[in-house]
Amino acid sequence: MKVELAIVGAGISGAAAALLAKASGLERVLATEYEDRMGGLLRGLFAGPSFAEEAELMRRAAELPYEFRFRAAATSLFFDEDRGTHLIGLQGPAGHEDVEAERVLLCSGAFEKPREARRIPGSRPAGVMTPTMSVGLLDRGYVPGRRVLLAGRGRVVDGAERRLKERGVSVERLDPALWDIAGVQGRERVDGVLARHVASGEERLWPCDAFVYAEGRIPCTFYLKGSDIERDENHAVVVDEAGRTNAYRVSAAGSCSSAGDDEHRSSAEQARRALASLLSWDD
Template identity: 30%
Template structure:
């Protein structure tokens, strides 16, 4: 027998209970007339920080340093105290209208019809299958998120010797988790000439954690029947291959947005980030639907995602108040040129506010120690800016919003590049 789902009618629906979604909920709940409802598919809300059991969270948004689990608990508590409603184990299955979705949970099937929707579904690391690593299919292969979930939430043992694939900040987080689980990291593998993470973390990792790094390398095969026994490693410069014994492999970084709901809604997607295309107000191509956090820029730190949430709350409040809304097609497209891969936000509309923190977020595939950013529109260089911080693979490159001051709001697309 088919039953009609219960209908919930909040003022604002937020899908995703990570730092961005929870921060938006905490900001909106006291300021809107109706309910602010947060749906999260996990048993416990908080996003990735809830199983990242190390310090480093909360610096930009809370002005303090916390462990990941403490940070997640704080954000949940703040949202609930502000008056938001939080439903966990709630998986959104499909859209039923422009601002309406259906979700399932242990409490049954329900429909939500809201005035505004905020997508805060975050990003995830590409697993082994998405990276097309051939070989056997043994146990002992993880992403960082899976590893931390197993160790910190379920307190399960992993192996004794691991190879970590990737050299991003999250890669060192995986090393710390492996160490806490009693597993030695025998090797870290990075395809770049230098490890992608910040120099301070790289130096500390090598000195304190004593992890050797194979630069310009890639894993070409995993070996093992019941359990991982070894990986085959290729030197990208010479083509030489060698076998490294291990019983655990952790694939880190190489992030992709959790964009399934955005795609199902038919929202315009950014071809660089693969997340929704948004303007500086974080509006998507569907009126009344906004997007925030690492769904837009895979991937930045949790506190930056949280500040996205604070930013979008003001824009949602403006939308609900009936403020003038720009025509969907009106705006200047922002594009990235190699070695830059993407820029977020990707659309500039006249009269809109600056993006969160007054920064454009970009991703580079090549290290540029002294980046000279050029802004080009209609074949003309409208701005140049030399920045005192490097553009490095594996982490977000931040460019001041002021570089766009000279562009023509009625002109063609704007391209940002490094020269």
């Protein structure tokens, strides 16, 4: 399969890029997505008011005539010097496939950093998860807990709180700007979180049967291992102001890139800027 443009990821940035690709007159476009539908890991939050613009973006992108390949994980990306095109390895339900693309836009998103990434001490009981994991459980019909301690700030955490409360879950918020997480308690399941006040040093135990926590992101760029595309110390794809990488006709946008933000507020605009630059690469 050969396309003019391959978009790796169909979340916020991937959907925005696909819409601009159509407006720019591209006909042979393929968008790949690891999940089973558009929206990426944040899709469970799009029904809330904080993501109204992104929900509309998904609705419009779903009407595009392009192929969206779901449950397709990118496994590699290399430049074929003989053909002057890029080869993207995809692994899906039907097996492995190589896609040949004239231009590539990386929009593969990021995972939330869990407690392990922050080396929060304590036991390792069940019931400790990230905000999007808690929302994912709700979408599959599971309730993460009945008394949830939710640590964090921003619209992703706000959206998770709203979804949990809609299911009748009691949610208590902990502001990480005021409290440091000092430890997780519990044997088979979490039963409390110890926090230390930043200013006073006071320690407080917050009883809970589920602890929802994330701080920062882990860019989903593992498929670039072995490629020539530069990544920073956090594994984010290094891009310039126009979203271009160090590799010919490869750009990146959103939370997988060094220009990304944890709240995904700039992802759509980054994608539009990166694609516009990508299409004019040889001009």
